[in-house]
Amino acid sequence: MAARTMNSTACLRLPAALMGDLREHLFRPDGDEHGAVIGASVIETGRGIRLLARRLFLAEDGIDYVPGERGHRMLTPCFVLRCVRACAQQGLAYLAVHNHPGSDRVAFSGDDMASHRRGYPALLDILDGSPAGALVFARNAAAGDIWLSPQHQIELDHAVVTGRTPHVLHPAPRKPRAADARYDRQARLFGDRGQQALGAQKIGIVGAGGIGSLVNEYLSRLGIGHLVVIDHDPIEATNISRVVGARASDCKPTWLPAKIARLLGWKPTPKVRIAERVAKEANPDIRFDAIEADIVDPHAADRLVDCDAIFLAADTMRARHVVNSICHRYLIPVWQAGTKVHLNDSTGDIADVFSVVRRLVPGESCLWCSGLIDRTRLAEEAASPQQRAAQTYIDEIPNPSVITLNAVAAAHAVDDYLFTTVGLTSPSARAEWIRHHPLSEYFAQLKTASEPGCPQCGGHLAAGPLEPLPVRERSQ
Numbered sequence: 001m002a003a004r005t006m007n008s009t010a011c012l013r014l015p016a017a018l019m020g021d022l023r024e025h026l027f028r029p030d031g032d033e034h035g036a037v038i039g040a041s042v043i044e045t046g047r048g049i050r051l052l053a054r055r056l057f058l059a060e061d062g063i064d065y066v067p068g069e070r071g072h073r074m075l076t077p078c079f080v081l082r083c084v085r086a087c088a089q090q091g092l093a094y095l096a097v098h099n100h101p102g103s104d105r106v107a108f109s110g111d112d113m114a115s116h117r118r119g120y121p122a123l124l125d126i127l128d129g130s131p132a133g134a135l136v137f138a139r140n141a142a143a144g145d146i147w148l149s150p151q152h153q154i155e156l157d158h159a160v161v162t163g164r165t166p167h168v169l170h171p172a173p174r175k176p177r178a179a180d181a182r183y184d185r186q187a188r189l190f191g192d193r194g195q196q197a198l199g200a201q202k203i204g205i206v207g208a209g210g211i212g213s214l215v216n217e218y219l220s221r222l223g224i225g226h227l228v229v230i231d232h233d234p235i236e237a238t239n240i241s242r243v244v245g246a247r248a249s250d251c252k253p254t255w256l257p258a259k260i261a262r263l264l265g266w267k268p269t270p271k272v273r274i275a276e277r278v279a280k281e282a283n284p285d286i287r288f289d290a291i292e293a294d295i296v297d298p299h300a301a302d303r304l305v306d307c308d309a310i311f312l313a314a315d316t317m318r319a320r321h322v323v324n325s326i327c328h329r330y331l332i333p334v335w336q337a338g339t340k341v342h343l344n345d346s347t348g349d350i351a352d353v354f355s356v357v358r359r360l361v362p363g364e365s366c367l368w369c370s371g372l373i374d375r376t377r378l379a380e381e382a383a384s385p386q387q388r389a390a391q392t393y394i395d396e397i398p399n400p401s402v403i404t405l406n407a408v409a410a411a412h413a414v415d416d417y418l419f420t421t422v423g424l425t426s427p428s429a430r431a432e433w434i435r436h437h438p439l440s441e442y443f444a445q446l447k448t449a450s451e452p453g454c455p456q457c458g459g460h461l462a463a464g465p466l467e468p469l470p471v472r473e474r475s476q
């Protein structure tokens with residue numbers, strides 16, 4: 001692994017189940033200190049280093065975690081070696097964990113820091129380029145001392161537990177800035193802290209068509225700091241009835257033959273550029289990455305791995321597969337929003353109409369093991385254009401689509417994201433999938449689960465770059 005020199009901040013993401021086990025181990029009725037080790041996959045991003053908690057090794061009191069010669073307690077050299085070797089073998093960073101008493105504030109003691117200086121240079125040798133470090137938890141706080149090399153240490157900025165009700169832990173409470181006057185009305189609901197959290201978020205939107213364009217509009221007006229929007233299509237005249245911000249002048253006039261338009265060098269506006277225009281009109285300070293590409297292009301998928309949330313508004317099986325994989329490998333929550341008009345095959349009559357929102361929680365709800373990624377269609381979509389022509393692949397009849405159906409799905413998805421992010425969702429709220437059937441005025445709540453043994457939400461959980469994404473070959 002290359003030397004890490006560029007990064008100055010680190011954050012840690014923990015799947016809720018792993019954090020639940022760790023919490024139970026550390027915070028026992030005895031009120032004492034306990035120890036463990038986390039093996040974390042590592043990504044270096046423009047936002048600093050992200051550590052993804054993949055393995056948890058619990059240290060047994062009196063055997064692996066014993067009274068130390070200098071400090072209060074210590075992990076035994078034997079336990080440390082066993083864990084660091086396992087981490088090195090799996091390409092993971094080694095993070096020693098213990099707890100301190102208290103709730104909202106935590107820091108290492110002088111003895112803790114001295115033990116890092118004594119121990120970590122040698123551990124870095126064994127880890128062969130992966131970081132070594134330590135984490136200390138209080139009930140509602142976390143701090144970290146991460147060693148990238150013997151010369152370069154960084155502090156943990158925060159830790160995120162990526163469960164149904166995501167939870168952020170800092171070393172100490174932070175005083176929020178007063179919200180910008182533009183956001184006064186919503187900050188009265190979210191609080192200055194909530195508004196500041198939204199401004200710090202980086203959100204991916206996959207698909208800038210009917211639903212994606214609405215999600216883009218909502219997020220940019222809400223004051224999200226950074227959007228990454230991915231779509232490879234240009235706008236067409238038939239999209240104007242649904243794509244927010246699209247103008248007639250963005251599309252090829254219907255009277256102009258495509259051939260002549262090409263000869264004149266005339267090009268319709270890419271959907272991502274329309275999204276960018278809308279977002280910047282809503283918030284001139286927004287950071288906006290317009291990615292004119294398919295999500296199955298590796299360079300496009302790579303742009304999402306350091307997001308805080310992703311909205312999936314592109315309805316291909318490959319898009320579902322890639323985004324579902326990013327959710328579980330990189331511990332990023334996803335909201336999939338879609339609409340469907342089912343027609344009766346023989347009569348052509350309308351059989352059902354619905355808008356649906358599915359929240360994917362890393363390690364907990366998954367499109368793969370819920371049977372929502374059709375393997376046959378996935379293979380058909382992966383075929384090259386030539387192969388598809390040979391298979392006489394026909395599925396090109398456009399589906400019915402209506403802006404109001406899209407709006408129900410988009411608004412519900414953004415609502416759900418919003419209230420969990422600003423911390424207003426009740427801890428007892430269940431992240432079930434919601435389907436609205438307007439013809440029968442019926443809301444269905446769909447149970448979500450993850451199947452034991454599923455590679456996507458199980459084996460690959462928090463694997464980060466150690467498990468490649470199901471994207472196109474990089475050479476293409």
Ligand SMILES: [Zn+2]
Pocket residue numbers: 098099100108109112136
């Ligand atoms: Zn300590």
Ligand SMILES: [Zn+2]
Pocket residue numbers: 365366367368369370450451454455456457458
């Ligand atoms: Zn699964």
